[in-house]
Amino acid sequence: MAWRAFVFQRLLRLDQLHHGLKARFRVGRHELLLVCVEQEIFIINALCPHAGAELARGTLTGYQLRCPGHGQLFDLRESGRAGQPGCYPVIYDGQWVGVELPAG
Numbered sequence: 001m002a003w004r005a006f007v008f009q010r011l012l013r014l015d016q017l018h019h020g021l022k023a024r025f026r027v028g029r030h031e032l033l034l035v036c037v038e039q040e041i042f043i044i045n046a047l048c049p050h051a052g053a054e055l056a057r058g059t060l061t062g063y064q065l066r067c068p069g070h071g072q073l074f075d076l077r078e079s080g081r082a083g084q085p086g087c088y089p090v091i092y093d094g095q096w097v098g099v100e101l102p103a104g
Helices: none
Strands: 006-013 022-027 030-037 040-045 059-061 064-066 073-075 090-093 096-102
Touching: 006 022, 006 030, 006 090, 030 096, 040 090
Parallel strands: none
Antiparallel strands: 006 096, 022 030, 030 040, 059 064, 064 073, 090 096
16 A cells, blocks of 8 residues: 655634635645534535535535535535535644645
8 A cells, every 4th residue: 555645734714714604725636615614614525526516606504505506405514425525634733724635
């Protein structure tokens, strides 16, 4: 098995987070969407896995994010499962929240 290096990528300062926040980021070839629900943070693929629509433009109700392209509801707590947007682990570094992505 080959060893893979990961790099921490800062996305936002903790003081920038608030309930209902949807913030889109492009990090290398990764299209990410950071979503804040109450005090929980989720980082998912920014594009709908079915329609390719920008999930940042979808409506957020509780943990449910509605795709603006075809109306599919995604439960952020289920991200990463079949039919759901892919997810990334949320990493905290001091006053920053971010993600670790493969280097290169």
